[in-house]
Amino acid sequence: MLSKTTKATLLIAEDEESLREALKLNLELEGYEVTAVDNGPAVVRTVKNEYFDLIILDIMLPEMDGITVCETIRMQHNDVPILFLSARNTGADRVEGLKKGGDDYMTKPFNLEELLLRVDKLVTKNKKIKEPQSRPDIYEFEGCKIDFAAHECVDKNSETQELSKKEAALLKLLIEHEGEVVSREQILQIVWGYNVYPTTRTIDNFILNFRKFFEVDSRNPKHFHSIRGIGYKFTK
Ligand code: CA
Numbered sequence: 001m002l003s004k005t006t007k008a009t010l011l012i013a014e015d016e017e018s019l020r021e022a023l024k025l026n027l028e029l030e031g032y033e034v035t036a037v038d039n040g041p042a043v044v045r046t047v048k049n050e051y052f053d054l055i056i057l058d059i060m061l062p063e064m065d066g067i068t069v070c071e072t073i074r075m076q077h078n079d080v081p082i083l084f085l086s087a088r089n090t091g092a093d094r095v096e097g098l099k100k101g102g103d104d105y106m107t108k109p110f111n112l113e114e115l116l117l118r119v120d121k122l123v124t125k126n127k128k129i130k131e132p133q134s135r136p137d138i139y140e141f142e143g144c145k146i147d148f149a150a151h152e153c154v155d156k157n158s159e160t161q162e163l164s165k166k167e168a169a170l171l172k173l174l175i176e177h178e179g180e181v182v183s184r185e186q187i188l189q190i191v192w193g194y195n196v197y198p199t200t201r202t203i204d205n206f207i208l209n210f211r212k213f214f215e216v217d218s219r220n221p222k223h224f225h226s227i228r229g230i231g232y233k234f235t236k
Contacts (some may be wrong), residue, residue, distance in 0.1 A: 088107070
């Protein structure tokens, strides 16, 4: 669907599943092509075979820690930019990470917007392929159309509506899990990010909006279902 040559490619190494998924989804919404792994040796293997514009590397990883991964990659003369993520926040750690060849360093929990800005900065600075416009990432169903990259949709009345970043993220999450129930907890973790939770009513309001956009009869939804006490489900 999306051309590899026009998008910056990122590798995420993070063993906390919810954080890994949240990062992947949000970075994809920014237009990056993202590969995600959950242990150190997988990073070393993956970068041997593929080109990446940036690695987001957690320090506390199973089997091989992030610092050792970074050292190993640098010993292989690979100068891919590396952004370290660390649960610890000591000056010594930061210096160690940067000394071993990291380009930037962020402490968890971090602000998602700040991470996206730093990623953009590192990628832009280092990108070999300069082609800023990524192709649209589009999903169509029943006459409606969602353009995740442009953050807009064409609703049931063929009118174009703007989507907020969070609306686009929630739509993408539900559509990627088409036919499956996505729990409130998953939604909060993935769409709202690391430990910044709104009230559950916020999700309900998003779903109500989606129904206004996409349902012919919003009282009898065909696409956006609430499963009482559990979560939400999208069906095509
Ligand atoms: Ca970790």
